[in-house]
Amino acid sequence: MAETVLLDIALLSLLVSGSATALSTAVGVPLGSWLGGREFRGRRVLRALLHALYGLPPVLLGLLLYLMLSRTGPLGALSWLYTPQGMVLAQFLLTLPFVVGLTWNAVGSVDRSVRDTARTLGAEGRQHLWALVREARLGILGAVMVAFGRAISEVGAVILVGGNIQGETEVLTTAIVKETGQGDFAVAVGLGLILLSLSMFVFAALTLVQERER
C-alpha cells in the first residue's frame, strides 16, 4: 500500500473518530451532568435505556442510518451517504450513550457530603452543577476515553454509512476488512497494528492527563 494512501486512511480515521468523540463530549457531558445533578421520576427507566444502548451493535446503527440517508430514504436530501460527515454522524450517535451514561454515573456518584458542602457554601443551580462536574472530572475523562475507543475501533457503522470509497471514505477499520477480503492478510494485520498504535498513543496522552489530576 502506498504511503500517501496509508497516511490518508490513518488521518481520516483520527479525524472522523476524533470529531465524533468531540461532538458527543460537547453534547453528552452537559446532558449527563445535568441528569446526575438531580433526582427525577423515571430516572431508573432512562438509565436502563441508556445502558441498553451501550450494547447497540454498530452495524445495526450503520444499517438504520444507511436506510435513512439513502437516496430513497427520508434524509436522502442531505446527501450525507458515503461522506465523512455521515460517518461522523454515525459515530457520534454510537458514542453518545456512553458519554451521557458514564458522565451521569460520575456526577451522580459524588458523595452527598460534597454536595451538601457545595450548597452550604452558597453554590446553587448552575454553580452547584459546575462544582459537581469539577469533582467528577476524572470519571468524565474516563467516559471520553471509552467513547473514543468505541469510535476508533468500530467498522460496522462506518462501512455501511461511508461505503469504504478509496480516497474518500476509507478508514483503517474498513481497509482491514477490504484487505482481508482480498486475501492480503499481511497488509490487513499491518493496518491493524497501525490502528492499535494510534489509539494507544491517544489513550496514553489522555491517561497522563487523568493521572496528573489525581
Next chain:
Amino acid sequence: MRPAPLTAALAALVCAAALVAAGCLGPPAAPAPGRLVLQSTTSVRDSGLLDHILPDFEAAHNAEVAVVAVGSGQALENARRGDGDVLLVHSPEAERAFLEDGSGVSRWQVMYNFYAIVGPDADPAGVRGAPTAADALQRILDNRSVFVSRGDHSGTHAKELSLWSSISQDPSSFPASWYKSVGRGMADTLRTAFELEGYALTDEGTYWSLPDIGPGAAAGGLHLLLGGLAHPADDLRNVYSVVQLNHTRLPGINWRLAEDFALWITSPETAAKIGNYSSAGHPLFFPDPRRA
C-alpha cells in the same frame, strides 16, 4: 446489591466464559467423512445457483457441503492455507497462477456467462450503443461519469482491470471524484452505484437478485445497458472453473470428496440443471463443462 451475591454472579460469569473459550480452543476436528468445504465467491452464492444444485450432490454422496463465499482473491488464499477442500471461482489469471505455484492440481471449466455494465437509464456516457465493453468504459472515462468499482481483487474486479488495460488505462490514477473504488462485495457495490446514480460492472446473477435497485426501483434504478446473456459482448465473457487442490501439499483436505465434486459438477446431468437455472425469469449461466 450486597457484595456477596454480586461477587458470586461475576465469578459465575467468568467461569462460564472460560469454559466456552476452552471448548472453542480445542484441537480442530479432522474432516468428518462426508463434509466438503467449498471455497467460492459471493457472486456465485448470491446468484442462488448453489442452493439449486448442491442438494443433488449432497444426496448422491451422503455429504454436507459448507460454502465459504468471499472474493476470489480470498478464496484462493484460503485454499492455499488448506481452509477449504475445493474451489469454484471465476478468475482465470489468478487460477492459472494458483496452478503454477503448485497449490492446485487441476482446473476444469464448468460454465460461463457474461458480465454486464449497468447504469442510470439516462445513460449520460452513452454506454448503450457501445460495440464492446472496452469501448463503453472509454465513453465513461471521457464523460467522467461516476463509475463504482469492486476494488477488491475479485474475479469481477480482475475483469474490470483487464478491460481498462485493454484501452491502456490504469484505474489507480483515476480521481475519486468519479471513480469510486469501494473494496466490497457485488451487492454493496451495486447499491453504491444506485445511490450515486453511476455505472458499474456486475455479474447478472447479483444484479437480478436486487430488484430494489433495478429498473423497477422506486427512485430510478440501474438499467442493464450492455452485456448479460441478452446482449453478450465478447470481452465480457466470464468463465467459472472448479479447481482441485494439491493434497500432497495439504494433507488434511478431503480430496477424495473434492474429486467427486469436480466430476459431478462437470457431468452432463449437472450441466443440464445449471442451464435450467434462472433468477427472476433470467437465465444466468451457460453450462460448458470441460475436463482438462
Next chain:
Amino acid sequence: MGGGADAAAGEPLPDRPVERADGPPPDAKRLAAEQLYVSFDGRNVLDGCSVDVRAGELHVVLGPSGAGKTTLLRTLNMLEEPGAGRVLFDRADVTWRRRQRGLTGPQKEARARCAMVLQKPVVFRRSVLENAAFGLRVRGVPKAAANERARLALERLGIGHLGGRPAPRLSGGEQQRLAFARATVLDLRFLLLDEFTANLDPPNVLALERAARDFAHSRGGGVLLVTHDLFQARRLADRVSLLAGGAIVESAPRDGFFARPADERTRRFLSGEAPL
C-alpha cells in the same frame, strides 16, 4: 487567633470554660427551628423539635448518636425538607421544599449568612487555597481578592503554608481546619457545626475549638454545635440543650445545665447511662 500549630506543644486542654458576664442582647438576630417533624422510612427522626441560636452565642446541643442531630442541622441549613414545622431566619420563613426551584429572597439571604461544617472533613478536588476561596468565588468575589482573604483565613487556622497543596492529600485534621477556614472566611452570621472535631487529635481539637469560640465571641456570630461530647460542651458552651427522642427536652445556660439538670433524661445522659 487560632495558631494551633505553635500553641499545641505542652498546653493542656482547658476544662473550665471562660466566664462571660453577659449573654447576647435580647433583640439580636436569630436562626430558629420551630416544631420540626422529619421522618425517614417511617421513623420519626425529629419529633416536634424547636431550637434556636442567637448571634454572639455558642449554643451546644447534646444528644446521643442517632438522636437526629445531623438532620436538625441539615434542616436548619435548608438542605432537608421537614414534614412539618418551620425554619426561621430573623422571623422570615426559609423552610426548604424539595420541589422548589431555586431559592426565595429570604432563603438567599439565609444561605449567604449560614454555613455548616460536617463531621467528616470534606474537601474539593482542588488546591487548599481554591477550596478556601470557594464560597467567595461563588459569591462573585474576584479571584485575586478571594485568594487574599482565603490566605488570611488559612493562616488563622494555622495551615497557611499548605495553600498550594492538593486538598485531598491533607491529613484529617488539616482538612477539617480547611473546612472551617473555608466557611468562616465568608461573612457569616451563623455557623452550624456537626461534631466537627470528631476523631481528631488534641492539637487539632484545640485549634478548632479556639476558632469556634473566636467566631462567636470576637466576631459576634452565632454558633450551633451538635455533639455527644460532654466535655467539649463544658469547654465551649454559653448555652446547652439536650436533644432526645427527636425533640429538645431541656435547655439552660451552661453552668445551670450541668450543675442542676432539671430533666431525668438529662441526668441520665450526663451520668453516661444507657440510651434514653
